[in-house]
Amino acid sequence: MAEFVFFLNKAVLSGLIIGSIYALGAIGLTLVFGILRFAHIAHGDVMTVGAFFTLILAGILSSMGFVSPVPLVLVTLIPAMALTAAFSIGLDRIFYKPLRDSGAKPIIIVMASIGVMLMLQGLVRIFAGTGTRNMFFDQPKDIYRIPFFGSSRDLVLTEPQTVLIVFTFAAMIALHLFLTRSRLGKAMRAVSDNADLARITGINIDHVVKATWIIGGGLACAAGGLLSMDVFLKPDLSFNLLLPIFAATIVGGIGQPYGAIAGGFLVGFSETLAIFNWSVLLRPVAHLLPFDLPASIALVPTEYKLTVPFVILIIVLVYRPTGIFKGRVL
Amino acid sequence: MSFLSIDNLTGGYGQMTILNGVNLTLDKGEIGVIVGPNGAGKSTLLKAMFGLVNVTGGSITIEGEDITRLPPDKFASRRIAFVPQEYNIFPTLTVNENLEMGAYSRRDDCSAVMEHIYDIFPPLKDKRHQNAGELSGGQRQMVAVGRALMIEPRLLLLDEPTAGLSPMFMSEIFDRVIAVNRTGVTIVMVEQNAKQALAIASTGFVLASGSNAFTDTGKNLLANPEVAKSFLGG
Ligand SMILES: Nc1ncnc2c1ncn2[C@@H]1O[C@H](COP(=O)(O)OP(=O)(O)O)[C@@H](O)[C@H]1O
Numbered sequence: 001m002a003e004f005v006f007f008l009n010k011a012v013l014s015g016l017i018i019g020s021i022y023a024l025g026a027i028g029l030t031l032v033f034g035i036l037r038f039a040h041i042a043h044g045d046v047m048t049v050g051a052f053f054t055l056i057l058a059g060i061l062s063s064m065g066f067v068s069p070v071p072l073v074l075v076t077l078i079p080a081m082a083l084t085a086a087f088s089i090g091l092d093r094i095f096y097k098p099l100r101d102s103g104a105k106p107i108i109i110v111m112a113s114i115g116v117m118l119m120l121q122g123l124v125r126i127f128a129g130t131g132t133r134n135m136f137f138d139q140p141k142d143i144y145r146i147p148f149f150g151s152s153r154d155l156v157l158t159e160p161q162t163v164l165i166v167f168t169f170a171a172m173i174a175l176h177l178f179l180t181r182s183r184l185g186k187a188m189r190a191v192s193d194n195a196d197l198a199r200i201t202g203i204n205i206d207h208v209v210k211a212t213w214i215i216g217g218g219l220a221c222a223a224g225g226l227l228s229m230d231v232f233l234k235p236d237l238s239f240n241l242l243l244p245i246f247a248a249t250i251v252g253g254i255g256q257p258y259g260a261i262a263g264g265f266l267v268g269f270s271e272t273l274a275i276f277n278w279s280v281l282l283r284p285v286a287h288l289l290p291f292d293l294p295a296s297i298a299l300v301p302t303e304y305k306l307t308v309p310f311v312i313l314i315i316v317l318v319y320r321p322t323g324i325f326k327g328r329v330l
Numbered sequence: 331m332s333f334l335s336i337d338n339l340t341g342g343y344g345q346m347t348i349l350n351g352v353n354l355t356l357d358k359g360e361i362g363v364i365v366g367p368n369g370a371g372k373s374t375l376l377k378a379m380f381g382l383v384n385v386t387g388g389s390i391t392i393e394g395e396d397i398t399r400l401p402p403d404k405f406a407s408r409r410i411a412f413v414p415q416e417y418n419i420f421p422t423l424t425v426n427e428n429l430e431m432g433a434y435s436r437r438d439d440c441s442a443v444m445e446h447i448y449d450i451f452p453p454l455k456d457k458r459h460q461n462a463g464e465l466s467g468g469q470r471q472m473v474a475v476g477r478a479l480m481i482e483p484r485l486l487l488l489d490e491p492t493a494g495l496s497p498m499f500m501s502e503i504f505d506r507v508i509a510v511n512r513t514g515v516t517i518v519m520v521e522q523n524a525k526q527a528l529a530i531a532s533t534g535f536v537l538a539s540g541s542n543a544f545t546d547t548g549k550n551l552l553a554n555p556e557v558a559k560s561f562l563g564g
């Protein structure tokens with residue numbers, strides 16, 4: 001029983017957590033691709049910037065002597081999302097829109113976004129240094145232990161993890177309602193379907209582009225903020241995120257928001273299942289096995305976790321090149 | 331003064347000139363039909379009217395307003411609609427959503443207009459909640475025209491609305507075009523099926539190599555032996 005709970009903690013809950021992060025990032029990436037037709041390489045660093053906004057706002061509140069029953073970073077997450085959304089619109093205005101307006105090919109804009117990525121990484125280091133930060137200052141981080149059917153082990157979730165999971169599901173429902181019920185959401189799908197027709201139909205492309213960055217930037221901030229609350233905030237937060245998020249986007253079908261969610265969780269669960277030590281689950285039945293149980297049976301050593309998204313990507317692209325939800329071909 | 335007046339229009343794609351001085355005038359409530367061989371510049375002319383082509387000279391006015399080089403997204407609010415030759419629907423949006431998007435530029439309640447469109451195109455009624463991309467070719471054209479009708483256009487530009495349809499669907503679409511015209515919509519239609527189209531035309535324009543070859547009433551063009559020989563396949 002304890003072994004099974006260990007499995008739930010290490011594989012299922014961890015998969016849910018990392019999958020949520022990937023899904024939140026991939027939604028933004030896939031929306032930007034669907035609307036603006038370019039791969040936004042700087043998306044991972046928008047996550048880092050969002051996390052720093054969260055921290056800075058919390059720092060300001062804290063220095064003003066503001067006390068709250070929940071950790072300050074959770075309080076400042078929502079305003080930080082708004083700030084990151086505005087920041088993303090600003091990035092688009094300054095760097096991508098002029099290129100689009102001058103008729104630049106998508107690949108040129110992708111190159112520009114690599115530039116933006118390097119610039120953001122530099123900016124974060126200039127203002128925040130290269131150190132690792134605790135998002136909670138000296139505040140305690142709650143850890144929830146949920147008893148599991150009389151097992152000696154409990155299910156363990158931290159406060160930011162719980163918020164993350166709840167937030168991700170709420171965001172997915174909100175996104176679904178937005179895309180299927182609201183005028184602007186339907187217009188977003190229309191632009192993603194056929195931008196030229198949308199334009200001659202009189203759909204305000206400018207509003208759609210803004211909505212795209214607001215959603216993409218806001219969710220990136222939530223993902224970056226909650227991930228750095230769960231571990232630590234580092235300036236190179238995006239380093240280990242960008243590749244799995246791209247994999248999730250492509251696996252789900254480029255331009256498909258539901259695909260991005262499915263892809264995010266698929267990549268997340270694959271990672272945690274691949275590095276899970278299956279030996280633990282077999283331990284109770286070790287005496288029945290015809291061989292000596294090794295101390296560790298994992299498909300992939302933890303240090304090589306980053307290879308997992310790529311294996312999934314290759315498998316999906318070979319057997320279903322447009323991704324799970326039939327996205328566009330790059 | 332005529333409702334629509336295109337005067338000596340020239341233009342094309344980038345440096346390439348396709349239209350070499352096209353003239354076209356139409357009165358309110360008329361159906362103008364543009365015919366001509368493949369590559370004559372018929373689609374280019376419609377796109378030029380809708381601000382989608384680089385216009386280098388000449389002018390387009392509608393009810394006195396100069397709309398030459400007006401950006402394509404400014405037409406819907408002026409109640410001018412365009413149904414392109416291809417890619418003219420939103421395939422992953424439902425039929426209903428396609429129509430809703432047609433009305434994006436209006437802020438008023440247009441549920442009555444939508445019901446009216448379902449009355450014009452009854453086959454769409456049962457397919458309201460189906461993705462437009464899953465419909466048959468004829469029904470997709472109905473969605474495309476329906477989407478354009480949502481702004482209750484003064485002027486409707488149709489580029490080969492019967493392309494690729496079976497003869498049965500073709501007559502159905504022509505019937506619908508007449509029905510729409512009867513509600514007071516001025517129509518400019520490009521057609522491959524020249525004989526049928528000219529039969530319903532107030533004025534026909536034969537376009538060849540980017541300029542007017544013949545302009546006359548539809549009836550006269552059909553009766554003109556020269557037009558018949560060169561452009562209507564004998
Ligand atoms: N987007 C485009 N870019 C460059 N040339 C084009 C484009 N579209 C059409 N053309 C060229 O313009 C000419 C006229 O095309 P078009 O107006 O589509 O003819 P039609 O509709 O009469 O068959 C053709 O020679 C075609 O190759």
Ligand SMILES: [Mg+2]
Binds near residue numbers: 372374415489
């Ligand atoms: Mg054509």
